[in-house]
Amino acid sequence: ASVAMGFDYNPDFNGTQQEGAGLYQQTIKEGKRHSAAAAFLVPILQRRNLTITTGALVTRLLFEGTRTVGVEYLHEGMLHQVRVEREVILSAGAFDSPKLLMLSGIGDAAHLQTLGISVVVELPGVGQNLQDHIFSPVVYQATQDLHFASTSSIGEAGLFLHSKWNSAVAPDLQFLFGSIQLLPPSYAPAAFGFTGAVALTHLQNIGSVGLRTPDPKDTPMLRMNYLQNETDVKKLVEGIKLMRQLFHSNFFDEFRGAEIAPGAEVQSDEALVAYIRNNCSTVWHPVGTCKMGIDPMAVVDPELRVHGVEGLRVVDASIMPTITTGNTNAPTIMIGEKAADLIKAGRTARTVLSKSNVQNPAYSSI
Structure with missing residues (x-):
């Protein structure tokens, strides 16, 4: 027709x-x-370095200064904390990723202060740009x-x-x-x-x-x-x-x-x-509330690292600066795949630097 x-x-x-x-x-x-869970999680459920907790509510990110060191979450009425050695990956979507950042002290300072939330880093773009x-x-x-x-x-x-x-x-x-x-x-x-x-x-x-x-x-x-x-x-x-x-x-x-x-x-x-x-x-395609970029309203950089803090990335549809012309499912999966490549590349680079440290003490400040 x-x-x-x-x-x-x-x-x-x-x-x-x-x-x-x-x-x-x-x-x-x-x-x-074939959902993302069926495609990515089900095949690796038995991996020893993977723990999945369902029915949990993340309440805040944990910081030492401006470095992310863990996550606090509520599960079956009990409050738990998990500490990380490298970084936290936040993938809660265009509604809950900015919510969790703001609860943790990352966002517009005036908005956080009116709620009595201590500001860790002021990022006025958190929660804005919803499309x-x-x-x-x-x-x-x-x-x-x-x-x-x-x-x-x-x-x-x-x-x-x-x-x-x-x-x-x-x-x-x-x-x-x-x-x-x-x-x-x-x-x-x-x-x-x-x-x-x-x-x-x-x-x-x-x-x-x-x-x-x-x-x-x-x-x-x-x-x-x-x-x-x-x-x-x-x-x-x-x-x-x-x-x-x-x-x-x-x-x-x-x-x-x-x-x-x-x-x-x-x-x-x-x-x-x-x-x-x-x-x-x-159509349930919300995006954009933790947008990627280098302008004053950007929340994450081109490698999805949250501006102003260490050890924290956002990996979901919220990082899109502009909504896609069509369905967001495949682009969001692509964001996850790209983030995995960025994370692995960063760890490889750190490993190379670590080896250089052993061979040449002059690199010990890197």
């Missing part, structure tokens, strides 16, 4: 160009969804069972495109199609159905993460600032109209029933805007 409407067929969204329609690459192995993707669903009844596969990542096929407001190289709209009903809570599902999700890849508004209290058990305060820019709303309106055109092409005649959401009666721009503001949802 997309190609018939003039869009390019794209066999690889990660190839030479991103725009166009095609099938999404997915993390599936031997017919099952995400949002979507509005277009859902139709299906005239037959479309046999949704449990191995699917829900969005099986998709389309990247430019809205008429976008002059950048990267697409600002992403469509996802799946043979399930991604309905807002106020809509009743049909026996069978399918969904076209209209997502924004680059929102104009930036949010933030802050602390409500100094209690680690309290959830962080999230300000997403969705849809504060009218152009973002207009892009979603345009996307819904285009999705409807796709679904009303003859390629869907065999499967298409009545429109469930927004609903056939929702036609005017004003009605579509109301639908979007009442029913848009996150």
Whole structure:
């Protein structure tokens, strides 16, 4: 349907160009969804130098001066501390990584001091620069069972495109199609159905993460600032109209029933805007709150080490300075792989220096 409407067929969204329609690459192995835990942790569970504790809440990082020396965590009602010889790797995501840094005294000094938290290092960028993707669903009844596969990542096929407001190289709209009903809570599902999700890849508004209290058990305060820019709303309106055109092409005649959401009666721009503001949802792609860089608002350096302290890196989607134009799962796994290379390279360099120390006392100050 997309190609018939003039869009390019794209066999690889990660190839030479991103725009166009095609099938999404997915993390599936031997017919099952393959999570990062299944791929990276399960094969090495028996390693003697690996200890996994689940159901634990990290409460703070431990410092001696500005050097990270360990982690404190709550497990089964007991408070524990673990000391490290080399460094701590923080991978708690775009919400909890900045939360833990702030609880530990790393962040905007004024914000921390109002909560009675002692400042270890002032980094005003901690918790700022929050970015995400949002979507509005277009859902139709299906005239037959479309046999949704449990191995699917829900969005099986998709389309990247430019809205008429976008002059950048990267697409600002992403469509996802799946043979399930991604309905807002106020809509009743049909026996069978399918969904076209209209997502924004680059929102104009930036949010933030802050602390409500100094209690680690309290959830962080999230300000997403969705849809504060009218152009973002207009892009979603345009996307819904285009999705409807796709679904009303003859390629869907065999499967298409009545429109469930927004609903056939929702036609005017004003009605579509109301639908979007009442029913848009996150795609669960939060990034950016511990961004990498060398500017005053950067939290980690190009090797993911937290500015101003020793022995601490952040390795998760929070280090992205700008959100990716599309799903964040594979890029976040890539961040982990790259960080592993950086950590190993640093240890190799230290080993070489240590050997030099033995051979030449003049290097003892390094």
